[in-house]
Amino acid sequence: xxxxxxxxxxxxxxxxxxxxxxxxxxxxxxxxxxxxxxxxxxxxxxxxxxxxxxxxxxxxxxxxxxxxxxxxxxxxxxxxxxxxxxxxxxxxxxxxxxxxxxxxxxxxxxxxxxxxxxxxxxxxxxxxxxxxxxxxxxxxxxxxxxxxxxxxxxxxxxxxxxxxxxxxxxxxxxxxxxxxxxxxxxxxxxxxxxxxxxxxxxxxxxxxxxxxxxxxxxxxxxxxxxxxxxxxxxxxxxxxxxxxxxxxxxxxxxxxxxxxxxxxxxxxxxxxxxxxxxxxxxxxxxxxx
Amino acid sequence: xxxxxxxxxxxxxxxxxxxxxxxxxxxxxxxxxxxxxxxxxxxxxxxxxxxxxxxxxxxxxxxxxxxxxxxxxxxxxxxxxxxxxxxxxxxxxxxxxxxxxxxxxxxxxxxxxxxxxxxxxxxxxxxxxxxxxxxxxxxxxxxxxxxxxxxxxxxxxxxxxxxxxxxxxxxxxxxxxxxxxxxxxxxxxxxxxxxxxxxxxxxxxxxxxxxxxxxxxxxxxxxxxxxxxxxxxxxxxxxxxxxxxxxxxxxxxxxxxxxxxxxxxxxxxxxxxxxxxxxxxxxxxxxxxxxxxxxxxxxxxxxxxxxxxxxxxxxxxxxxxxxxxxx
Numbered sequence: 206x207x208x209x210x211x212x213x214x215x216x217x218x219x220x221x222x223x224x225x226x227x228x229x230x231x232x233x234x235x236x237x238x239x240x241x242x243x244x245x246x247x248x249x250x251x252x253x254x255x256x257x258x259x260x261x262x263x264x265x266x267x268x269x270x271x272x273x274x275x276x277x278x279x280x281x282x283x284x285x286x287x288x289x290x291x292x293x294x295x296x297x298x299x300x301x302x303x304x305x306x307x308x309x310x311x312x313x314x315x316x317x318x319x320x321x322x323x324x325x326x327x328x329x330x331x332x333x334x335x336x337x338x339x340x341x342x343x344x345x346x347x348x349x350x351x352x353x354x355x356x357x358x359x360x361x362x363x364x365x366x367x368x369x370x371x372x373x374x375x376x377x378x379x380x381x382x383x384x385x386x387x388x389x390x391x392x393x394x395x396x397x398x399x400x401x402x403x404x405x406x407x408x409x410x411x412x413x414x415x416x417x418x419x420x421x422x423x424x425x426x427x428x429x430x431x432x433x434x435x436x437x438x439x440x441x442x443x444x445x446x447x448x449x450x451x452x453x454x455x456x457x458x459x460x461x462x463x464x465x466x467x468x469x470x471x472x473x474x475x476x477x478x479x480x481x482x483x484x485x486x487x488x489x490x491x492x493x494x
Numbered sequence: 495x496x497x498x499x500x501x502x503x504x505x506x507x508x509x510x511x512x513x514x515x516x517x518x519x520x521x522x523x524x525x526x527x528x529x530x531x532x533x534x535x536x537x538x539x540x541x542x543x544x545x546x547x548x549x550x551x552x553x554x555x556x557x558x559x560x561x562x563x564x565x566x567x568x569x570x571x572x573x574x575x576x577x578x579x580x581x582x583x584x585x586x587x588x589x590x591x592x593x594x595x596x597x598x599x600x601x602x603x604x605x606x607x608x609x610x611x612x613x614x615x616x617x618x619x620x621x622x623x624x625x626x627x628x629x630x631x632x633x634x635x636x637x638x639x640x641x642x643x644x645x646x647x648x649x650x651x652x653x654x655x656x657x658x659x660x661x662x663x664x665x666x667x668x669x670x671x672x673x674x675x676x677x678x679x680x681x682x683x684x685x686x687x688x689x690x691x692x693x694x695x696x697x698x699x700x701x702x703x704x705x706x707x708x709x710x711x712x713x714x715x716x717x718x719x720x721x722x723x724x725x726x727x728x729x730x731x732x733x734x735x736x737x738x739x740x741x742x743x744x745x746x747x748x749x750x751x752x753x754x755x756x757x758x759x760x761x762x763x764x765x766x767x768x769x770x771x772x773x774x775x776x777x778x779x780x781x782x783x784x785x786x787x788x789x790x791x792x793x794x795x796x797x798x799x800x801x802x803x804x805x806x807x808x809x810x811x812x813x814x815x816x817x818x819x820x821x
Contacts, residue, residue, distance in 0.1 A: 382661050383794075384676070416792055419545055419676050420519040426537040438659035439595035441668055445676045450544040 239348035240302035240323075246290045246313075247306025249470035250327050252278050253343040254304060255285075256472070257352050265298055274434070277466045277474040292316040304346065330471020333364065333395045339471050360473045364399065367479050371401035375428035375489045378406045379464070380451060382433060382442040384419060388412035393468055396475055400482030402429065423450050428489050430454040431482075434463045498759045498766075502773040506554070509780035513550040514542070516784055518791055548679045553783045554776045555682070556674075556742055559689050559734035561775020562768055564749020566696045569703035569764035570727050574754060574812055575632055578735045579746030582642030583618045587732075587739035588669040589646045590614020592653050594740075596662070608688050612736035618642050619728050619735075632816055671798030672743035674783050681741040692733025693772070695726050700765025707764065745798050747805025748775050754808060778804075 244265040245254045251266035255278055268289055269275055270282035288295055292313045295303060300322060305314050307328045314324045325346050330336050337357050344353020377397055379387045386406040387393040391413050397404055405427040411417045422430070432446040432455070445451070467478040515526055519541050530542035560578065567576040578584050594600040594610035625638030650669055654662045702723045705713035714720060738745070752774035753767055760766035779797065786795040 416794070418518040418791070420517045420541045423537050423540045423545065424519045424521075436659040436661070438657040438662055439598075439600065440657070440659045440661035441665050442661035443659070448544070448676055449678045449680070450540050453540060453544070 242300050243302045243304065243347065244288060244295050244298055244300040245304040246288055246295065247304070247309055247327065248275055249329065249472065250304040250306055250343070251282065252276065252470055252472045252474070253339060254347065255281050256356065257343050257347055257349045259347070259349060262347060264300060273466070274436070275466055275469055277470070277472065296320055296322070302346070330392055331390055332392065333399060333475065336360065336471040336473065336475060356473060360476065363476050367476065367483060368399055370483065373490045374401055374403045375486060376405040376425070377402035377429040377431055378404070378417065378422055378425065378427045379431050380417065380422060380446060382440070382446065384416045384445050386411055386415060386417040392471055392475065393464065396468060396478050397431070397482065400479045401486045402482065419445065419448060419450055427454065429485060432463055434465055498756065498770050499773065502770060502777065506773055506777050506780065509777055509784065510550055510554065513553060513780050513784055514546050516787055517541070517546055544678060545676070548677050548682050549674050549783065550780070551682050552674050552677050552685070552742060553780045555685060555689050556738040556745065557748060557779025558772040558776040559693060559738055560745065560748040560779070561752040561771035562693060562696050563731045563734050564775070565753040565764065565767045565771035566699055566703065566727055567731060567749070568753055569767065570706065570723065571635065572706065573632055573635060575636060575750070575809070577747065577750035578731060579744060579748070580750060580809070581622045581635065581639030582646055583615050583622070583731060583735050584739050584744035584746065585643045585646035585650070586618025587611040587615035587736045588744045589650045590736065591740040592650050592669060596653050596657050604684070608684050608737050608740045611740035612688060612732055615732035615736035615739070616728070618646060619732050623724070623728060667796060668743045670744055671796035672745035673794065673796050674742050675794050677741060685737040685741050688733045688737035692730045692737070695730030695733065697768055699723060699726060700768055703764035743798070745779065745801055747801045747809070748778055751805045751808055752778055754812065
């Protein structure tokens, strides 16, 4: 579940930031040297930056990075100052580089750029190849190319090993709140395939961002149904993941398999998601490691 | 009487069958029915028994009880505009249901959901009856209904907006418009006892409502205890509307449209209208639920949208008619 990480900055923020802009006009930072005080304002760039940044280089991460539900690095994030993606608060941290996600509020990043702070925007990863590209790019941005190269190498190695162990492909369906499913051009869809499952929703003609009717889900008769972990509080949208027809698949086949924080971002943690699913696959096919 | 009831019964039976046979899985008639009845444990049985059957049963239960409640309220208030959805009873029930879900009460205690919805409906219907007064003049009744609906709707939105669940706020439309998509047998069992009680109470009111057509004094002279009748009406309506709303959201206008169409066919006798409206309501909700599946299958179109498209123009027509009669 991707969350917009930024709350709308009010006009007071803008006025304040404008006043500051006047005071500090002309303070442009050259990016020839490695940035020394980096602020990340997106859950996924938070995690990549925490993995790659040098000692003391990363100053702040978004508050969602501490949320165990969404972040694979909630514990590590405790060591950093948190931000809420507001232009004023980020400006006052006096960063020499801001890293934002594709879905960060445009108003905020535009404001920061006007104030003379370099902003790098990372698009969200939608494939396993994107993960490699994002790591490399984060390494370049932080001037930590060697660390990034090592990380990419180990990512490639582990991914190849995980892919190699697949012999038999049971069918599975990703089934989220409101009955949405994911296809091949999404990170979740590729995690599923890499873990050795065939995507039964795609075979039934339902691609990414499409609603898979409950009846069609039942008729495809998949070996596994993978749902998302529900949020606290109740919602009817998530109730469908617990419908008797879905539960029948979850209980009869594999132990409750659910997507979690490892699935959210294009980081090497996707490998952990693939490993988890691989174990479920072996349970279905009955093969022993 | 049977002149009306038999065709209505046949219509409901046909729609029930259609409801069972229409769906995105697209399977043949014979195959579907044999999977439903015989049950070989395959995926088609799952579709028929866990997805389509509960949907059909809920449409019958909810439609029938809404039609019945509308006919009973109109009989008691002697006002064709009285309808649980319009006067805020459904909205109040939705508020109760949302509170039960968001406070976690529904999670720890399964009957918490219908009970809270019942409490909400009871609060709403009592408030409207008090505000509108015993004679229930059209204007005061509708004004009281607007006030109660608006308040219940606003509070429902507030509770959903405050929920820690990111999906909850998007579900305001479900609670206001109602839908039967992807409901299960669990919901049927949750609603059934409350509906049974409510239907039993409301259908027993026929004699009293017939007497009331002669005026309150005449009815009392005939031995009808008006206070008791009123209490039964309030409680019975709250039971059926509360239970229905708890599992399917607020579906409006059914109790307005159905009694209006059927009234001339049963000779305008409230006691006959009760049963006829129950059948008619079931037919209307079944038809609406089939339509949402056929017209826009991928969009989860809300039932309340269709019932309002039919009901709102009729509502305006009734207001115009009442105004002419006054002059």
